Amino acid sequence: xxxxxxxxxxxxxxxxxxxxxxxxxxxxxxxxxxxxxxxxxxxxxxxxxxxxxxxxxxxxxxxxxxxxxxxxxxxxxxxxxxxxxxxxxxxxxxxxxxxxxxxxxxxxxxxxxxxxxxxxxxxxxxxxxxxxxxxxxxxxxxxxxxxxxxxxxxxxxxxxxxxxxxxxxxxxxxxxxxxxxxxxxxxxxxxxxxxxxxxxxxxxxxxxxxxxxxxxxxxxxxxxxxxxxxxxxxxxxxxxxxxxxxxxxxxxxxxxxxxxxxxxxxxxxxxxxxxxxxxxxxxxxxxxxxxxxxxxxxxxxxxxxxxxxxxxxxxxxxxxxxxxxxxxxxxxxxxxxxxxxxxxxxxxxxxxxxxxxxxxxxxxxxxxxxxxxxxxxxxxxxxxxxxxxxxxxx
Amino acid sequence: xxxxxxxxxxxxxxxxxxxxxxxxxxxxxxxxxxxxxxxxxxxxxxxxxxxxxxxxxxxxxxxxxxxxxxxxxxxxxxxxxxxxxxxxxxxxxxxxxxxxxxxxxxxxxxxxxxxxxxxxxxxxxxxxxxxxxxxxxxxxxxxxxxxxxxxxxxxxxxxxxxxxxxxxxxxxxxxxxxxxxxxxxxxxxxxxxxxxxxxxxxxxxxxxxxxxxxxxxxxxxxxxxxxxxxxxxxxxxxxxxxxxxxxxxxxxxx
Ligand SMILES: Cc1ncc(COP(=O)(O)O)c(C=O)c1O
Numbered sequence: 078x079x080x081x082x083x084x085x086x087x088x089x090x091x092x093x094x095x096x097x098x099x100x101x102x103x104x105x106x107x108x109x110x111x112x113x114x115x116x117x118x119x120x121x122x123x124x125x126x127x128x129x130x131x132x133x134x135x136x137x138x139x140x141x142x143x144x145x146x147x148x149x150x151x152x153x154x155x156x157x158x159x160x161x162x163x164x165x166x167x168x169x170x171x172x173x174x175x176x177x178x179x180x181x182x183x184x185x186x187x188x189x190x191x192x193x194x195x196x197x198x199x200x201x202x203x204x205x206x207x208x209x210x211x212x213x214x215x216x217x218x219x220x221x222x223x224x225x226x227x228x229x230x231x232x233x234x235x236x237x238x239x240x241x242x243x244x245x246x247x248x249x250x251x252x253x254x255x256x257x258x259x260x261x262x263x264x265x266x267x268x269x270x271x272x273x274x275x276x277x278x279x280x281x282x283x284x285x286x287x288x289x290x291x292x293x294x295x296x297x298x299x300x301x302x303x304x305x306x307x308x309x310x311x312x313x314x315x316x317x318x319x320x321x322x323x324x325x326x327x328x329x330x331x332x333x334x335x336x337x338x339x340x341x342x343x344x345x346x347x348x349x350x351x352x353x354x355x356x357x358x359x360x361x362x363x364x365x366x367x368x369x370x371x372x373x374x375x376x377x378x379x380x381x382x383x384x385x386x387x388x389x390x391x392x393x394x395x396x397x398x399x400x401x402x403x404x405x406x407x408x409x410x411x412x413x414x415x416x417x418x419x420x421x422x423x424x425x426x427x428x429x430x431x432x433x434x435x436x437x438x439x440x441x442x443x444x445x446x447x448x449x450x451x452x453x454x455x456x457x458x459x460x461x462x463x464x465x466x467x468x469x470x471x
Numbered sequence: 472x473x474x475x476x477x478x479x480x481x482x483x484x485x486x487x488x489x490x491x492x493x494x495x496x497x498x499x500x501x502x503x504x505x506x507x508x509x510x511x512x513x514x515x516x517x518x519x520x521x522x523x524x525x526x527x528x529x530x531x532x533x534x535x536x537x538x539x540x541x542x543x544x545x546x547x548x549x550x551x552x553x554x555x556x557x558x559x560x561x562x563x564x565x566x567x568x569x570x571x572x573x574x575x576x577x578x579x580x581x582x583x584x585x586x587x588x589x590x591x592x593x594x595x596x597x598x599x600x601x602x603x604x605x606x607x608x609x610x611x612x613x614x615x616x617x618x619x620x621x622x623x624x625x626x627x628x629x630x631x632x633x634x635x636x637x638x639x640x641x642x643x644x645x646x647x648x649x650x651x652x653x654x655x656x657x658x659x660x661x662x663x664x665x666x667x668x669x670x671x672x673x674x675x676x677x678x679x680x681x682x683x684x685x686x687x688x689x690x691x692x693x694x695x696x697x698x699x700x701x702x703x704x705x706x707x708x709x710x711x712x713x714x715x716x717x718x719x720x721x722x723x724x725x
Pocket of ligand 1: 166310311312315384428431455
C-alpha cells in the first residue's frame, strides 16, 4: 500500500482540494509549483542553510536514560523543543516563506491556536521583511497571552477571530476568508498537514527533515537506521508526519500516533479525532473530523491548545483507516503527569502537546530491547501557566 | 424542462434572492419563501446553514449560526419545504456546503431534493473535478442542475471548462471576496463583466456578491442575465422581518 500522497492529492480515501472557486487560482498555482520549487538547488541550499544556522538543526536525538529505565525499554527523544522558537513548527514556516518569496508573494497570513505556529510565522516574516497577519481565536488570545505578545514584538498583526467558537478552527476559517479577499499578493502559511492539497504534502515534506535526521543519528547510536517504533502527538499532525515520513514504507517500524482524549473520550470534552470522528470535509480536505450527525463541525477540547483541532490531516486519516498506524489517546491528566515526570527524570520541560506522546508508556508496553523514538515536538515554556495552575505550583 | 432552464429563457433580467433557512426563526423558512414569491422574485436560493461557511462574510455567517441554534438541520429543511410545490412554482435552488450533504448521503440528498421539486444545487466547496468524477451522474439522475462559480481570477480556459460542465447558469462572483462586501462596483468589475460577456458562453451568467440595491442590480445586469442578493437581504430581514420583504424587493426593481 502507498502511504504517501498520490498524483490526485489523496492519501487513500482522504485528501483532495474541496475549496471554493475563489481559492482555486492560488491553490492551483501552489500545486503546480511546489515540487518544482522545492527541488531547485538554490531553494534547497537556502532551506538547509536556514535550518542549520537559524533554526539550529540538526536537533539532537537524545537517549533518555532514566526515562528508559523507568519504563524498561530504550527511549530516544527527538529534540524538536530545541528548535528556534521552541517547536517543530518553524521547519514548515521556513520552507513556506521561501516558497512564498519564489511565488512573488509579499503578504503572509497564518492561523494559530496555541500561538506556536503564529510565532514561527511571525519569526520568518521578520527574517524576510514581509508583512504578517496572524488569525487567532478570541478565546485563544486570552489563554495564550505570552505568545500574542511575542508575535506583536516580532512585528505581526494579530487579528482576533470572533466567529463561531472563537478557537483554532475559526481562526483557520478567517485566514481562508482573508485569502479569498486577497487573491494575488498573499500566501497562506498553514501550520499543519491539513487544508487542501497540496498543503498536507508540502508541509509533510518540510517536516520530513525530522525523520531524515533520525535515520542518520540512529545509525550512529544503534547501528541501524530504523527504530522499532516512532511516536508523536497529533493535533493536525505535522510533527507526526515529520517523524513518520521516512518510515511510512518500512513495515518493520511501528507508527504510533497519540491524540488528546481531553477529559476522556466519552466525556464530550475530547479531541480524539480517530475515535470520535467520521469522514467529511474540513478546511478543504476530505478527512476524519468530529461532527454532528447533521455534518456540522463540533468543537473539540484538550488542555493542550495545539491538539485542540476537530480534524486530523488526511495522511493520518489514511494511516488510521489502513491500520498502518496505531492510534492511542491520552487524557489531560495523564499527559500532565507525564510532562512533570519528564522534568524530574530528564531535566526537560516539554510542551503539553509533546507530553501526550510521553504518556503512552504507562499502558503501552514495549520490549526491553525495543528502540522507541518519541518526537519531543516542543518545549513547555509557553505552557508554564497551565502547569502552574494544574499542579498548584505557585 | 427544468424550471431553471425555462426561467432563463424569459426575456427579462432575473432577480434571485438568497436566504438562510430557519432564520430569523426556525419556522420562518416557508413564510419567507412565500413572501418572496408574492413580491415577484424570479428565483430563490435556500441556504442550508453550515457551522463553518468559508466563503461567507459576517452577515451570512451570523444568520447560519442563528439558524443552527434555532435547530435547523438538513432533515428539518426537507420536512419544512416538502409541500412547497403546492404554492411555489419559480425555480428553487439549495445552496450549502458539501459536508452536510455528504453526511446526509449524496444520493439520498439528491433524491429528497428531486421529490420536493428542487431544481438545482450550489455547493461552493464541491469543486468541478470532484463533481465530474464522483457526483455528476447522481445529480443528473435527479435532474438537479449544479451551479458553478467563477471569479475575476478564473482563467478563460477554466471558465470554458465550467461552461461546458454546466447546464443552466454560471454564478459569476462579482469580486475577489467573501459574501457581503458592499463597496459597490468599480471599473474593475465593469471590465470583468464585459470580458465575460465577450466570451459568448453557452450558459447565461447571474452575478452574485455585493449586490445590494437598485444601482448595483442594474450595473450587474447590464451584461449578465440576472443578479443574486444575499447579505443585503439577510440584513433587511434581521432589521425588519418578513413584513419588510415586499418593499425591499420593490426598491431593487421598481
Ligand atoms: C509543541 C507542539 N506540538 C504539537 C503541536 C500539534 O501540531 P501538529 O499535530 O501539527 O504537530 C503543536 C501545535 O501548536 C505544538 O505547538
